[in-house]
Amino acid sequence: QVQLVQSGAEVKNPGASVKVSCKASGYTFTSYYMHWVRQAPGQGLEWMGIIYPGGGSTTYAQKFQGRVTMTRDTSTSTVYLEVSSLTSGDTAVYYCARTSGWYGYFDYWGQGTLVTVSS
C-alpha cells in the first residue's frame, strides 16, 4: 500500500533553516511527482512547489522562490523540503502529497510535519 511518512516536528529560531523529509513506499518512487503543501494554524492549504523524483526537476511557487529547495534521494525513496530564513510566518504543518502527473490531483498525503518558528 502507498505510504508517505514524514519526519517529526521541529522547533527553530527565526533566521534558521529547516529540512523536512518524506519517505515513500508501496509504489515506484521515480514514476510519480511529489508536491509540498503547508497549512498555518487554523488556516487553509498553500501549495509550495513540485519535484519530479525521476529526474529531479522542480518548480516552486513564486512566493517561495529563493527560500525553498526541494530535493530527492532515489536510493531511499525520500524527498526533502528545505526552507531557509525562517520567520514566525513559516510556522505551519508541512505536507508532502503525490500526483501521477505534473498536472494531477493529490491522491496520497503524508501525515504532516509541524514546524514551529519561535525565539
Add this chain to the structure above:
Amino acid sequence: EIVLTQSPGTLSLSPGERATLSCRASQSVSSTYLAWYQQKPGQAPRLLIYGTSSRATDIPDRFSGSGSGTDFTLTISRLEPEDFVVYYCQQYGSSPFTFGPGTKVDIK
C-alpha cells in the same frame, strides 16, 4: 494565478440533510483539473473528488461533484456524523496549483 473562492464559509446543517458547497474560480478551469478534499481535525486532507465529478477510491456515493468553467459544486446528499468537517476545492491545471479557503460544515 487562479484564485478560488468557496461559499459559504460555514454551513450549519443537521445529520441527514443535503449539503451544497460552492467553489468559484477567478478564471475558467478545465473540468479535468478540479478536485475536492476533506480534512478532519489533526489529519491530512483526503481526496474526495477529482476531474470535477469522479469519486476517489473508497469514497461513498453520497459525495458528488459537478460544474464547469468557473463554477463548481460539491454535494453531500445525506450528511453523516463524520461529514461535519472542512472541505477544500483545488485547481491543478495551472501552476501555482491553488486551493480555496475552505468550507466548514458544522452541526446545527
